[in-house]
Amino acid sequence: AQTVTQSQPEMSVQEAETVTLSCTYDTSENNYYLFWYKQPPSRQMILVIRQEAYKQQNATENRFSVNFQKAAKSFSLKISDSQLGDTAMYFCAFWWNNNDMRFGAGTRLTVKP
Amino acid sequence: NAGVTQTPKFQVLKTGQSMTLQCAQDMNHEYMSWYRQDPGMGLRLIHYSVGAGITDQGEVPNGYNVSRSTTEDFPLRLLSAAPSQTSVYFCASSYFGQTGYTFGSGTRLTVV
Numbered sequence: 512a513q514t515v516t517q518s519q520p521e522m523s524v525q526e527a528e529t530v531t532l533s534c535t536y537d538t539s540e541n542n543y544y545l546f547w548y549k550q551p552p553s554r555q556m557i558l559v560i561r562q563e564a565y566k567q568q569n570a571t572e573n574r575f576s577v578n579f580q581k582a583a584k585s586f587s588l589k590i591s592d593s594q595l596g597d598t599a600m601y602f603c604a605f606w607w608n609n610n611d612m613r614f615g616a617g618t619r620l621t622v623k624p
Numbered sequence: 625n626a627g628v629t630q631t632p633k634f635q636v637l638k639t640g641q642s643m644t645l646q647c648a649q650d651m652n653h654e655y656m657s658w659y660r661q662d663p664g665m666g667l668r669l670i671h672y673s674v675g676a677g678i679t680d681q682g683e684v685p686n687g688y689n690v691s692r693s694t695t696e697d698f699p700l701r702l703l704s705a706a707p708s709q710t711s712v713y714f715c716a717s718s719y720f721g722q723t724g725y726t727f728g729s730g731t732r733l734t735v736v
Contacts, residue, residue: 515666520664544722544724546724553729554712554729554730555727555729555730556667556714556716556725556727556730557727558724558725558726561723561724563722602666602667604667606721606722606724610655610657610672610674610680610721611669611672611682611683612657612667612669612721612725613669614659614666614667614668615666616664616665616666617666
């Protein structure tokens with residue numbers, strides 16, 4: 512069974528600094544996709560970034576980037592130049608070919624002014 | 625472009641009552657799913673559909689039914705509500721699952 516683990520229930524960072532959120536997963540699949548979703552207090556789930564397992568190059572989206580280590584089954588999210596609007600729950604998610612996207616338990620990130 | 629629309633946003637039910645959570649999308653997505661979100665557990669898949677007329681169970685299907693008569697709509701039915709079904713429910717859709725899902729705004733359900 513595929514599992515996703517986020518070992519940091521809560522984190523905080525000062526505005527304008529960089530923070531890294533950790534995610535590990537367990538799978539025997541070779542072709543899969545990884546995601547980070549953001550859930551602000553509004554409760555809306557927002558896709559932040561997506562990584563294809565067969566691509567070695569790490570995905571980036573503006574201030575958000577990932578460090579994908581396939582052999583280590585690790586998928587961390589780096590947020591650069593943190594902004595107050597980045598305060599949210601962040602969920603790591605894993606998808607493979609059976610339409611069951613598995614989510615981690617989430618990391619609550621607080622950006623402090 | 626409305627995206628994924630869920631109704632209602634909030635609901636309180638008594639134990640044993642039944643109800644239907646509505647979900648509609650206007651993006652012509654084939655994939656639709658229902659998740660529940662509980663504190664400390666992330667989101668767990670209840671049921672999903674890969675197209676009209678096709679549904680299947682996810683990780684936590686007990687106590688819930690779904691149907692998919694059209695591409696646009698994917699309602700979730702609670703047959704006999706129990707306090708353990710108190711949760712936030714999300715509907716999501718995708719053109720292809722690997723592209724990532726678009727989520728509705730969620731329904732907070734309380735069963736007393």
